[in-house]
Amino acid sequence: MDTKLLELLVCPVTKGPLNFDRERQELLSRSARLAYPVRNGIPILLENEARTLSDEEIDKLAALRPAL
Template sequence: MSAVLDPALLAKLVCPVTRTPLRWDAERRELLSEAAGLAFPVRDGVPVLVVREARSING
């Protein structure tokens, strides 16, 4: 799996909870929503923007 997410795709993705932009964390291969405090996984290059699949980043 690539450690780089397509910038065009990233520009279109928003958090499903807050509708704010997501930030790519290449080290963990996750999309971060700092506004919601959630990290969404990317599996086989596909972002999984399902809240129950996200992990909390606030502790």
């Protein structure tokens, strides 16, 4: 995922920042508790395509980026 593109993208639900999980190829929204898939390098920012993040995943994400 291009870092410049990541800086421009926001969660479509909350308009908050996204973090990229390179291993799972997902964009993570802490505020919406959603993980959006990235397929063939293309972010799929549709709420119905996202999966819900677990409490453990939210805790890991909180450690990476403090709440705004």
